[in-house]
Amino acid sequence: MRPGSMKIFKNFRDLSIMDLENAKKNKTKIVGLYCAFAPQELVLAAGAIPVGLCGTKNEPIAAAEKVLPRNLCPLIKSSFGFAITDTCPFFRLADFVIAETTCDGKKKMFEFLRRYKPMHIMQLPQSSDGTRTFDWWLAELSVLKIKLEENLGAEISEDSLRQAIKLANRERRTMKRLHEINKIDPAPLSGLDLMTALWSNNFNEDKEEGIELVNGLIGEADEIAGNGTSPFPKGTPRILLTGCPVGLGSEKVVMLIEKCGGSVVCLENCGGIKTLGYLVEENDQKDPLEALAERYLKIPCSCMSPNSGRFELLDRLITEYKVDGVVDLTWQACHTYNIEAEMVRDFVKKDFGLPFLHLETDYSSSDLQQLQTRISAFIEVTGRKKQQ
Amino acid sequence: MITVGLDLGSVTTKAVLVEGNSWISLIRPTGYSPRQAGREAFEELLGNAGLKRGDIGFIVGTGYGRISVPFIDQAVTEITCHAKGAHFLVKEIDMVIDIGGQDSKVIAVDRFGNVTDFAMNDRCAAGTGKFLEVIAAALGLDVSELAMLSKNADPIQTSNMCTVFVESEVISLLAEGVKRERIIAGIHQSVAARVAAMAERLGKGEHIVFTGGVAKNEGVREFLGKELGRDLLVVPESQIAGALGAALLAQEEVKLKSL
Numbered sequence A: 001m002r003p004g005s006m007k008i009f010k011n012f013r014d015l016s017i018m019d020l021e022n023a024k025k026n027k028t029k030i031v032g033l034y035c036a037f038a039p040q041e042l043v044l045a046a047g048a049i050p051v052g053l054c055g056t057k058n059e060p061i062a063a064a065e066k067v068l069p070r071n072l073c074p075l076i077k078s079s080f081g082f083a084i085t086d087t088c089p090f091f092r093l094a095d096f097v098i099a100e101t102t103c104d105g106k107k108k109m110f111e112f113l114r115r116y117k118p119m120h121i122m123q124l125p126q127s128s129d130g131t132r133t134f135d136w137w138l139a140e141l142s143v144l145k146i147k148l149e150e151n152l153g154a155e156i157s158e159d160s161l162r163q164a165i166k167l168a169n170r171e172r173r174t175m176k177r178l179h180e181i182n183k184i185d186p187a188p189l190s191g192l193d194l195m196t197a198l199w200s201n202n203f204n205e206d207k208e209e210g211i212e213l214v215n216g217l218i219g220e221a222d223e224i225a226g227n228g229t230s231p232f233p234k235g236t237p238r239i240l241l242t243g244c245p246v247g248l249g250s251e252k253v254v255m256l257i258e259k260c261g262g263s264v265v266c267l268e269n270c271g272g273i274k275t276l277g278y279l280v281e282e283n284d285q286k287d288p289l290e291a292l293a294e295r296y297l298k299i300p301c302s303c304m305s306p307n308s309g310r311f312e313l314l315d316r317l318i319t320e321y322k323v324d325g326v327v328d329l330t331w332q333a334c335h336t337y338n339i340e341a342e343m344v345r346d347f348v349k350k351d352f353g354l355p356f357l358h359l360e361t362d363y364s365s366s367d368l369q370q371l372q373t374r375i376s377a378f379i380e381v382t383g384r385k386k387q388q
Numbered sequence B: 001m002i003t004v005g006l007d008l009g010s011v012t013t014k015a016v017l018v019e020g021n022s023w024i025s026l027i028r029p030t031g032y033s034p035r036q037a038g039r040e041a042f043e044e045l046l047g048n049a050g051l052k053r054g055d056i057g058f059i060v061g062t063g064y065g066r067i068s069v070p071f072i073d074q075a076v077t078e079i080t081c082h083a084k085g086a087h088f089l090v091k092e093i094d095m096v097i098d099i100g101g102q103d104s105k106v107i108a109v110d111r112f113g114n115v116t117d118f119a120m121n122d123r124c125a126a127g128t129g130k131f132l133e134v135i136a137a138a139l140g141l142d143v144s145e146l147a148m149l150s151k152n153a154d155p156i157q158t159s160n161m162c163t164v165f166v167e168s169e170v171i172s173l174l175a176e177g178v179k180r181e182r183i184i185a186g187i188h189q190s191v192a193a194r195v196a197a198m199a200e201r202l203g204k205g206e207h208i209v210f211t212g213g214v215a216k217n218e219g220v221r222e223f224l225g226k227e228l229g230r231d232l233l234v235v236p237e238s239q240i241a242g243a244l245g246a247a248l249l250a251q252e253e254v255k256l257k258s259l
């Protein structure tokens, strides 16, 4: 059974455009974010609305390739293409954009992109360990705070920041709860629906409403679990997807896994559960900027070296979600995730003895047939292992 | 119990009928319609065996055209089928290396012929039969001549792995006066190195069987053996391994059902 509220989530991105336009008419500022490292609490505390701008669609890539090298990750090209062709309403609506120096491709792309929008690029440290990186990142947050205040003509008070921290934490807890529904076997939600619902959240005009909507879906999923109407038969191989971010438009691997007889129970990537478990400490005795810095530095992204957090997270998720196989998705030309995939392979095979599949692809549909063969074979291996 | 395996490849359709430990097979061109090729191959096979449709307990289809054949009972990927069939042909293997026209794959198998892991080349043609074809054409040769011509030649390293670039590299090497056989040997070595790297990721096998069109090329086979430090087994019937595996999986399926 498919939850009724999925109808709303499926079109959520389009539906929210009008809300954002109205908000803008009422002089509310909109701030675009590209990455999970962007501290949305500072945006909220400035009274602005954060929206995700990360490109997940293939359409604008051709335009981007007129400027950027083709041999670049599709996520970067899609993000850039949307901006320069003015085909992303969210980019158009954004008054200000926050970017970070994550991977090489992205940070150099931002140098171009800043010609199109007022932008602040945060200097992200390359490691999450040690006090020096923490101090650096904390200073970066202070700079961002000032930039936001200047550009949005707002003041970010300590009080409003604490409020924003509470709100964003509440949203994370709710989304995590939604994701955790799929710990149940068989999973009440398809991976595609789960991805769609979590991804929609990037476009919320009002976080409270977004939380309500997700709560509604959780209710429906609970019901599905209760009356045993999961979309998957018992014994369906339970797959964890890790690696580069996915969203609507770049969901092809999620879609294929489920088409080939798997159930994506866990999304360990940005947009999935990767960042949801890390909450900002809500402690009135603590400087809220410091609390923010601590939380954001924990995000286990492959841009960090080392990135041991990813393996700790995978360790936990594989066990908690009773995973039968792991698929690691690398977008073409994403070196950091590509290299890390070899370590993930070792980890999954040696520590868990689970089947592992590494896929390298882009947003186009040209290799669907090839991918389907690999994924089907992988599901066959996983399914047989599960039976034994 | 009698079962049938159908392998609907892009070029040829293979059909195998298995009863107990014996089997019969046939190979026909696929043509433009895998659906029709599948039906015809199946009927011809039944005719050869003197059987009717009703005598067949289970049919497994494989190969890229498997989705277009409506009368099969189950579709299984060529990876799973190929491994099963190759393992039946050569019992003690733990790895299959298959280099065909369009792709190359390495499959690790357990002692029952079940796949434990596999790797395939990505979208590009390097490390496949296509790569060798392009190079042969650039040298004015047929692929079948490559191995003979380059026997015992000292391979010259080519720097490119991209088919298009290697083609022009080959032409400039020729212009520099490098002997043709050294170039061919170099190309064989690079295909072997590429596939060996894939195999090593899976933990190279002890007993490896080498299948697919390129397995006929002794040059590639030798370099691959050297890279992996193993002798590679080659079986004459390897072309029907996929269809045979499909028929064997159909046997397992029937057994499972009767439990």
Ligand code: SF4
Binding pocket: A034, A035, A036, A037, A102, A103, A244, A245, A270, A299, A301, A302, A303
């Ligand atoms: S994967 Fe890394 S760079 Fe990409 S959105 Fe997530 S945190 Fe940012």
Ligand code: SF4
Binding pocket: A073, A074, A075, A076, A102, A103, A104, A105, A106, A244, A245, A303, A331, A333, A334, A335, A336, A337
């Ligand atoms: S997927 Fe990889 S290359 Fe692309 S933006 Fe993210 S980290 Fe960079």
